[in-house]
Amino acid sequence: MHSVTRVSLGLSTLLSALGLFHLFHKPAQSLSHKVKVEKVSASEIKSESYSFDRHIKAVLSDHAHGDRNFADIRYRGIFKIDRLDAERARITFTLDHQASAAIPFEVTIHEWTLTELKSGATKNEQDEESLNILKDFAALYAFRSQEDTSGKYDARFSKQGYIIIKEKIRYKSTLAAAVQILKSKHQIQLDSTQHTLIKAMGKETSIVRASKSSVMKTTSEYQITHLGAARPRLISTAPVVENSLISTTMALQASHSDQFIPWKTLEPKLNQIATLSAMDRLSLFHDLVNTTKKDATAFQELKGWLSSQSSNMEVRTFAIGVLVTMGSEAAQHALLDWYQQFPESRPTILNAFITTAAPISDEVHSFLTDLLDQKTSDPDPASAAALALGAALQNSNRSSDISKLQNLYQNAQNSSEQTVYLDAMGNSGNPEFLDTIKDGLAANDEMVRENAVLALRLMKDQLTHDLVEQAWTDSSLKVKSAALQVIQYQGSAGNYQALLAQCISQTPELKSTCGQLL
């Protein structure tokens, strides 16, 4: 058969089979639970925390923008609200996605005012998706606490008692999380969050599972088969949510690959590591990380293999990378053992704790804290520990570390010590350090001011922008140059056009850098 004809037949088969599948496929059984919804006044909420740990098969798609689609994801996270006063709430949201590879991230946004929530103001724009989810959460929170029914929020009770989901609900995960909030509050038993819409009817809340076929066949509204209702009801939702549901359905049919190269295949390559090129080693590193993450026995095999190779420093450096990237508590524990066992590898291990994208374990955290406390007797490891603790704040929100670094800076004996703690703060990208950094920008010592500016490099909010502009007015060329480095790190030269234009015309020493940035 001609190859083009085979292509045609293949595509025809595909489309026909999809059609047949949807024609004959029975809708999934729906389920509902009736629960009481209690009104919660704002003053009653002091602090709330919801944790969730779910393995779901799909979600998060925005086909309108064509840039998101997750499948087979495990979510673990904590959503915490602390009411500070009548107007201010602190919202902390930690979410850990695990898909084909663990991609942990954390977003902490502090002290949102309700006015800011209404205007959609953002305080941390590093991760747009996290922010969107967080804003959805904030809106749901506002809805649930009955503080606003004006329709300005993303979700609210309508007069008919429905939760109206507006366009601003961006992701299906928001719905899933909303269900989780309701579940934890009302002990609802529900086996799955996918395909879940929330419908509130007066003081009774029904959680309804949409059927696959009904989701697939409509574009503007879909019919919910509802065990608890006498007749089907129609619910309109925003296009984004519809698209999420459609892609969810598609993704449910998909099975994601969870393949990895078995240990037996990797071991011979490991035995030849000394003869491998740098790029082949990096490739082996990648495969080993992938395998050890997915196969627990491979980790044990690797540990056994390493113990026989421990005298080889080059191999050990390679293995330090594998263990720290794996990120499990067991792997990090093994690294601490090595720290004690192999003094010559200590700098490499500390560097690994700085550079890793994985969250550090509590054990490693207390190890680093102890090292930092020994700064008088052993300054170099203490500095590295400070840098690692700062970097770890990218993946966690240990408030004790924030206050510790702030205190160390305030009580530093000299400017050299101050710069170490500013460097550590810079590794965090955490805006809670902005006040301390501001203090550093006003220091007499040029080196402190320079490091204070550099500490802004991973922050992107308005205050950071203002501080960078303020730094530009500094008389020191080094401080000005640091400001340009921050702009380069942030990749936001467009926000500093006036500054850069001024630089080109008035600062010959930096003209070329400013020109490139502009």
Add this chain to the structure above:
Amino acid sequence: MNTRTRVFNSGIVFSALFFWLTSNLYTFAYAEDPTHLQVQTKLMGKPLVVQQNADPSVSQQGVQTSTLVQFLGINTQLMTAALELQSTTLGTTNWYIDGKQIWSGNLALQSGSLVYSGGIAPIQIPFPLFAYPLGPITLEVDAGIDFQGNLAVHLTPGLSIPVQDSSLQGTMQESLTAGGYLEGYAKLLIARAGVGGKVNLIDGSVGVNADIFFNQSPPTLAGLGKVVFLNGNVYAFVDTIKLFGQWNRVLSSNLYSWAGKCYAFGAATCTP
């Protein structure tokens, strides 16, 4: 629909797919200035750029280097390092990986020279998952950068008379190995698709020789070492099921395939 029409329609579909795939691939390199190297291309419709820069520091008493990568449209300051002369006997250096500072301090005196050397274990910089539509399936693609780097800094005084005309020969040598990876695979009932591969973003030992003058004249810089940018291969495929459960490959294509661009300076050479 007769066979000829079907063949014609399929030809249009296939041509469109082929055009879409090949239009995502073009590559060029420029800049032979050894202190400013840049290679730029596109992968899956998104920019793929590697830059290696070396510049005098603002004070003219030092040198700074940076390796920047844009992979799948995401900017990463892979490695930056700076060397600054403070006095005839004191030099400082600082070193950043992926925006995180891992070292800042004085050079150590060793056999009449000021030196620093350090290395990091391999690391993985993961990117957010992204969706990539391929035929009938939207793939969830897992991507990121694997990286390992070493830095060696060396300052040797070269005294002359008058002393203010003396200079220091500074060398910043970086060994860099970085690979961008992407992996995605999904299977529907009757179709499956995948995308995967690696692009060697940077591989080699690059560096800069700098003559730093005490009289604050601008340092003179010269490149050294050999480096290869952006060689690699990224593929995509779509299979549909035939009767009796056999898979039939309806699309197989290289999204990216290139031997890369090599630069060599000083005594180094690009020929194997």
